[in-house]
Amino acid sequence: MSLFHYLTLTWLMICWPTLSIAAEGQESAATDWCSRYGKLAPLAAVEVASGVFLIEGQLEEVFASSHGHVANVTFIVGETGVAVIDTGANVKVGCRIHRTIRQHTNLPIRYVINTHVHLDHIFGNAAFVSDTPIFIAHEKFPTALAAKGRHYQARLEAKWDAPQPIISPTRLVRRQKPMSPKQQNRAKSKKDDSGLDSVQPGPAAKRIKSIVLGKRVLQLEALEKGHTDHDLLVLDVKTNTLVAGDVLFDTHCPVIDGSLLGWRQILTNLRSRRVSIFIPGHGSARRTPQALENTDRYLARVETEVRVAVHKQLGMMKASLSLAQAESHRWKLCDIFHARNIISAYAELEWE
Ligand SMILES: [Zn+2]
Numbered sequence: 001m002s003l004f005h006y007l008t009l010t011w012l013m014i015c016w017p018t019l020s021i022a023a024e025g026q027e028s029a030a031t032d033w034c035s036r037y038g039k040l041a042p043l044a045a046v047e048v049a050s051g052v053f054l055i056e057g058q059l060e061e062v063f064a065s066s067h068g069h070v071a072n073v074t075f076i077v078g079e080t081g082v083a084v085i086d087t088g089a090n091v092k093v094g095c096r097i098h099r100t101i102r103q104h105t106n107l108p109i110r111y112v113i114n115t116h117v118h119l120d121h122i123f124g125n126a127a128f129v130s131d132t133p134i135f136i137a138h139e140k141f142p143t144a145l146a147a148k149g150r151h152y153q154a155r156l157e158a159k160w161d162a163p164q165p166i167i168s169p170t171r172l173v174r175r176q177k178p179m180s181p182k183q184q185n186r187a188k189s190k191k192d193d194s195g196l197d198s199v200q201p202g203p204a205a206k207r208i209k210s211i212v213l214g215k216r217v218l219q220l221e222a223l224e225k226g227h228t229d230h231d232l233l234v235l236d237v238k239t240n241t242l243v244a245g246d247v248l249f250d251t252h253c254p255v256i257d258g259s260l261l262g263w264r265q266i267l268t269n270l271r272s273r274r275v276s277i278f279i280p281g282h283g284s285a286r287r288t289p290q291a292l293e294n295t296d297r298y299l300a301r302v303e304t305e306v307r308v309a310v311h312k313q314l315g316m317m318k319a320s321l322s323l324a325q326a327e328s329h330r331w332k333l334c335d336i337f338h339a340r341n342i343i344s345a346y347a348e349l350e351w352e
Helices: 003-027 091-104 125-131 141-160 181-188 202-206 260-271 290-311 316-322 334-349
Strands: 046-049 052-055 073-077 082-085 109-113 134-138 171-173 210-213 216-222 232-236 241-243 277-279
Touching: 046 277, 052 091, 073 091, 082 091, 082 210, 091 125, 109 125, 109 210, 134 141, 134 232, 171 216, 260 290, 260 334, 277 290, 290 316, 290 334, 316 334
Parallel strands: 082 109, 109 134, 134 171, 241 277
Antiparallel strands: 046 052, 052 073, 073 082, 210 216, 216 232, 232 241
16 A cells, blocks of 8 residues: 555544534434533423423523533424424533433424524534434524634634534525415415425425424524524414524623614514513523513613714724613623624614
């Protein structure tokens, strides 16, 4: 064997596992990312509505946290399987979430839904790869993942000293205008065997707007720019539970990474919905729209004060240290996120 062949063979032996993950992605049933961790302790899950379980994240900044369990995770159990919505900030937390689910049901985990790309919500995805679920996200999620994924991965691997693979969505949810009742009926008759609704024939058939777990239907809604430019809402029709991701914040300081004005419009639209239980991206599930009203109150105060500052040409940095202070003190972790929010709002509003 020539030196070249020997080196090639050695390289293939070392790199093949990585290559096969890249080539086959999450479809590979062989990759059990949890096996390395042995038996992990499950997390506390509360059944907030029939078959809807919330694993509430800790109110901490992800890099200051010891486990990376800072974002809310919801799992919904239907007759034929389970959907998991968000998966935590690293593989190990994802594995603990997986164990938690297995304490409640042995049904197959058929769907993993990411509400948006922020690292505290998606890096537990790998824990579910061996279940071969369908990974679902907003149609703009892949662009955001391409822009931020590697940076997030490097930071998380440095913090937890373990591989944190990036798992991409296999189905996307397209933004769409609200459908008329006639269009809704037509869409209903298009359900395919997999329980996925086809939006359009051809390449767009991979795009979906709801998933079915037996008699349980989860509606998926891809939003316009708000908290980010690719937020996804999940509504469990059976219990009217809205899993809102970071479109709603409770107790944890809101984070603006999209558009303040767009976000406020989304909240206005949400007010008219019939929702029984609101699950925010951070904080507690509630039967009242408290998280919606509090999030909007925060954004409204930021908007008002930033508009005045722009008018007075106060300057972005000065504004970030002085505006909406009374409001920022009403939330946890605003010492980390508030100044950044003011800068984001300033950049958005100064060119209006
Ligand atoms: Zn977020």
